[in-house]
Amino acid sequence: MSLLFKLYKYFNSRKISNYFKTKYSKNALLSYITYPFVKEQNLSHTNYFEAISHAKILNELGFNVDIIDYDYDRNVDFSKYRVLVGFGEQFTNYFNSGFTHMKTIYYGTGMHVCHQNNATLKRLKQVYQKKGIWLTKSTRYVEKTWTYQTMLVDAIIALGNDICKESYAKYYNGPIFIIPAPFYKVLDGYEILSKKTKNSAKGFLWFGGAGLIHKGLDLVLEYFIEHPELTLHICGPIKNEPDFEKLYYKELYQTPNIITHGFIDISSEHFKQILEECAFIIFASCSEGGGASVITAIGNGALIPIITKETTISTNFEVWIEDFTVEEIEKAVNKALSFSEDAIIEMQKANLEYVLENHSQTNYYKELKKAYIGILGYKDDL
Numbered sequence: 001m002s003l004l005f006k007l008y009k010y011f012n013s014r015k016i017s018n019y020f021k022t023k024y025s026k027n028a029l030l031s032y033i034t035y036p037f038v039k040e041q042n043l044s045h046t047n048y049f050e051a052i053s054h055a056k057i058l059n060e061l062g063f064n065v066d067i068i069d070y071d072y073d074r075n076v077d078f079s080k081y082r083v084l085v086g087f088g089e090q091f092t093n094y095f096n097s098g099f100t101h102m103k104t105i106y107y108g109t110g111m112h113v114c115h116q117n118n119a120t121l122k123r124l125k126q127v128y129q130k131k132g133i134w135l136t137k138s139t140r141y142v143e144k145t146w147t148y149q150t151m152l153v154d155a156i157i158a159l160g161n162d163i164c165k166e167s168y169a170k171y172y173n174g175p176i177f178i179i180p181a182p183f184y185k186v187l188d189g190y191e192i193l194s195k196k197t198k199n200s201a202k203g204f205l206w207f208g209g210a211g212l213i214h215k216g217l218d219l220v221l222e223y224f225i226e227h228p229e230l231t232l233h234i235c236g237p238i239k240n241e242p243d244f245e246k247l248y249y250k251e252l253y254q255t256p257n258i259i260t261h262g263f264i265d266i267s268s269e270h271f272k273q274i275l276e277e278c279a280f281i282i283f284a285s286c287s288e289g290g291g292a293s294v295i296t297a298i299g300n301g302a303l304i305p306i307i308t309k310e311t312t313i314s315t316n317f318e319v320w321i322e323d324f325t326v327e328e329i330e331k332a333v334n335k336a337l338s339f340s341e342d343a344i345i346e347m348q349k350a351n352l353e354y355v356l357e358n359h360s361q362t363n364y365y366k367e368l369k370k371a372y373i374g375i376l377g378y379k380d381d382l
Helices: 003-012 047-060 089-097 113-131 162-169 189-194 217-224 242-247 249-253 269-276 292-301 326-337 341-358 361-376
Strands: 026-032 063-069 083-086 103-108 155-159 176-179 203-207 231-235 258-262 280-283 304-308 319-321
Touching (some): 026 089, 047 063, 047 361, 155 162, 176 361, 189 269, 203 217, 217 231, 217 249, 217 326, 242 249, 249 258, 292 304, 292 341, 304 341
Parallel strands (some): 026 063, 026 083, 083 103, 155 176, 203 280, 304 319
């Protein structure tokens, strides 16, 4: 690490002290991200809402709340805190400090990092074997894993379902609380459902963030370039991964049935139009924590998910991609195409209703608070 970078990091390290300005007798430290507490809300990632929710719940349970970024590397006085929540550098520092008085809670925003790293590197190698190039910047490899935080903590709270829980249980024998990922509801899914175009049954959406190989876009492109009768819309930060973009340039920009929109505002008319032209969202990720992008597409656009189990969501009305191959994507898409028009409409409604009920911000907050109470006890008992 260069001296310039060290200086930049030092002067940009941020600690927010007693965010709610309360005068409780107990303090909690949230190690996650600080920008939601100093900037206006944006819709690019649900971690804004998640961070605010953690802090509010801790405050409701009787704690003054300090917040730091997960990579905050200044000294922390652990003696003043009763609870450490989140992930990152300070978990290692606490377990090395000699203190033993705090409750420690790891917040997992994905599957266990051992699963994630293994899965993302397997996908990287698959692409190398086909294309002869290492696209390392299109994975989601976590170099600094801070293993203490997934082995020694008092409890784990993680986004996802039982598939996600099992990834932690392989390495950790303490309590694991699984909660559904939240999403930003900014469009009327029922209105969009009523306006689906005639050809939407042949319209598919890939909607995801960084790590294009990790999230299976390469496989989706390889399938759809061979199927001009179907339409694929791609929404995501493609330009941020220029090596991937260069390798798949033909598929992304020179294939008539593949429309690359790039990063998109989910509250825009443009996104609304895309949702009206699609019946399905297809997402072949190898490791997720609740699949927020899939949930967002369903909750705003009433889409039917064609997904891998590693997306760690299930609406009970999905189509499974059984492995990370073009052949398995073909099987899943063929199954989706076999549905009747009436069946598609019913599945769209069922998926929309499930997501609105189970993945709302209100339900996330309720389930997160239940997890905290399960770990810490009720306010009067603290």
